Amino acid sequence: MTQLRSTRGEAGDGAPAPKTVSGSRGLLQAASLLFETGSADRSGVDFPEAQGLPDRLGGLRRKAPVGLVGLSEPEAVRHYVRLSQRNYAIDLGFFPLGSCTMKHNPRLNERMARLPGLSDLHPLQPASTVQGAFELMAELAHWLLELTGLDAVAMSPKAGAHGELCGMLAIRQALIARGEGETRKRVIVPASAHGTNPATAAACGFVVDEIGATEEGRVNMEALREKLGPDVAGIMLTNPNTCGLFERDIKEIADLIHEAGGYFYCDGANYNAIVGRVRPGDLGVDAMHINLHKTFSTPHGGGGPGAGPTVLSAALAPYAPIPHLVRRDDGALDLIEHAAEAAGQPFGRMCAFHGQMGMFVRALSYMMSHGADGLRQAAEDAVLNANYILARLKERFNAPFAASGPCMHEALFDDSSIRAHGLETIDLAKALIDEGYHPFTTYFPLVVHGAMLIEPTDTEPKAELDRFADVMIALADRAASGDQSHFKTAPRLAPVRRLDETGAARKPKLRWRPEEAFKHAAE
């Protein structure tokens, strides 16, 4: 069977790791696929007997077996614990993935999200039975509005990109209300934007018009002025931007876009750099999503669930989607679930219910823990940590915008210093894996060659940053010494070696199929 094939690979500098008979290697246990382990008649859940009542299915009972396999509880626990040990995590070590904000996830937040009085609530319970849940949402909304200086917040978007969609749909609706829905179709997006920005604009029926950056990595104001006109719906701008810089001209950008009759969407993915230092509302922003899973530390969970509440200016607030909360005269909170009941003109609905309540609890728990003082300190520490990394590494790795002013919460390098030695960004990233680090973000933003975007966050102690910088410098030395193979064959110490991504895309195999059980058994 495949899972018994022993693993090759080298440990350290050339000494081959011993092959094992079992396929396991010390603490790293071999892991089969679920379907190679379980069986149709095993189960990890006990149920009472059924009563044998005549069914009410009208003849539509399932005919074929589902094909599932089951595991007893001990087998299931082992299966998933073994899988878990093949993952890197912020709880394990430094995870400087730029733009993703991998900071500590406090466990108090997990405990709070699991309080039965918050988790065991149905979204369609009568309002009188969920006043505490509404109050919690209102409290979180209050914190978000106070911090951002905006007028309203749509709580229902389920992730950052979903928040972008919410903000851009609000802009679309505002333009329709002005009678300019058909004439203002162009959205200006900098080339350095997250890929979600142009994808979101397109999903709202807008045409994306890209503008370049200046040499120093900021919006080219001259190019922006040329782009403005009566067909412009707005701009989608990330600030701090994806080069790690604060957009110095942001107020002028906001003024220009407003004078031209458009709206300012700010991608809030990097909001964690400025919390408590400056309010996006004071910069002229009309809409901004807030990634609760980045700035307010709800766990990333291996790729979601996120949450993307979207703050809106007074100009856009009337178009916020349903459902939203209102406070009645008697002080009770209630949910506006239908456009006809709303005071404004909602653009529609983002999802079935009220948003990511589980994430709201975690985020509020985090914000209350930090308080106004701690949140500001966290932003400052994130910026300090990034500038420290920049200072420690800029002599050895080219930082294309180091002369453009301090970075915010992430430091951007390119691959020019290692390219001279026949290496590129991915090689350095894979070598970092062998050193016990999660790599930085690779090849993003697209505006620099071989980008390496390092975001240390406020979670890291100075000693950890120094260790990481020392490792990066040692790897730079090693690259300079001509030891290409050390990089090209990395990772050698991870659970698997470099994976064939091209092959995976050429002949996609997206599921296990029963016939493979026989094939593997025969091998």
Next chain:
Amino acid sequence: MRYLPLTSEDRAAMLARIGAGSIDDLYVDVPSSAQLSGLVDLPLRQTELQVERALKDLAAMNTQAGETAFFIGAGAYRHHVPASVDHLIQRSEFLTTYTPYQPEIAQGTLQALFEFQTQVAMLTGMEVANASMYDGSTGCAEAAVMAARITKRSGVVLSGGLHPHYAETTRTVCEALGMGVKAAPAAIDAEAAVGELIDADTACVIVQSPNVFGTITDLSPIVRAAHAKGALVVSVFTECVAFGLIEPPGAYGVDIAVGEGQSIGNALNFGGPYVGLFATQEKYIRQMPGRLAGETTDADGKRGFVLTLSTREQHIRREKATSNICTNSGLCSLAWTIHMSLLGEAGLKQLALLNHETAIKTAAALTAAPGVELLTPRFFNEFALRLPKNAAEVVDDLVDHGVLGGVPFSRLNPQAGLDDVLLVAATETNTDDDIALFKSALEAVLEGDQA
């Protein structure tokens, strides 16, 4: 501050190394006129104990589902989730990791997603599934957009049994793209009527089974009618446990099966986070939204898993992407796949059967009340009742009896003229005592009205 490791000495040393006089020097590019001089007007830091007390006070203001006789469904269902599920998803390596962009150190997440995709495909009877969507409703909207890409048509037809919130979510997304949406009027047993609304520009019809009224439908005639006119069929579900007992959408030949997976592995959570299940046929995978895990081999020929077909996705394709989605519902899909692995074939079937029997018993008990009529002809664990009184008022009155007795249909769609219709769901968590309490409370509430 307990989450911040830097000391004042660290900060001073680091600023010195950077060559900055103070932290303010690092914010020089922020316009000074916009910089806050002091703290925002919010409370200061609190201890764990203080935060815990405050949030527990909010929790205590709510009526927790488990402390009532609970019969609410309509898109979210209260099931028992085994203790091991919640324990396993809280392992650091699952909870505190990111999207598996570096596959060599994310095989745990990737293999779990591959197994999840396999289980979703099996359950829905489809060929392939993605790594999940935000929830069922957003998945439904994405399915409509996908159908438009495949057929190069721009019309969408919604059945009268589609959950009204799913219909609104889909309408919001489609109309922004200039797609036309036609909706059949709300109807308890008329999924097949969507056939009449199909025209030459219809990209897809969206039907639901079990639908929002609980009705199960044989989708074969709808599939034949739609395909004959060049339209695709999107089949929606909100209760995925049903497919342990009833024919799955794939058995009828639908093109896309999409729905809510919350029932397996996930708590009610007041509406989120949930997990959207999205499955289709192999020929459409390159038009599919969302993330996909695929099997491959490493440099030693060993089996491994990666995210694949990312050329569909926004970080590569930008404005030409199939969707703007860049997350799935990772941890919720993990909970789903763990719970499903624990259930297995035998467990899922038994769970589904118990749900069905509980619903049969509940329907029998409630229709014994004077003037209460069962409207749903064929159902799994959810059904609609006609009451001799406004359903919203009945639901409010039932609260006083310790019963959360379903959802008035008028709450989902006030315009339908179905103010006397109550949607009731029953699951394996309902006891005979719950059913008896619901029955007596309903009788009391209805009687009180007559008195």
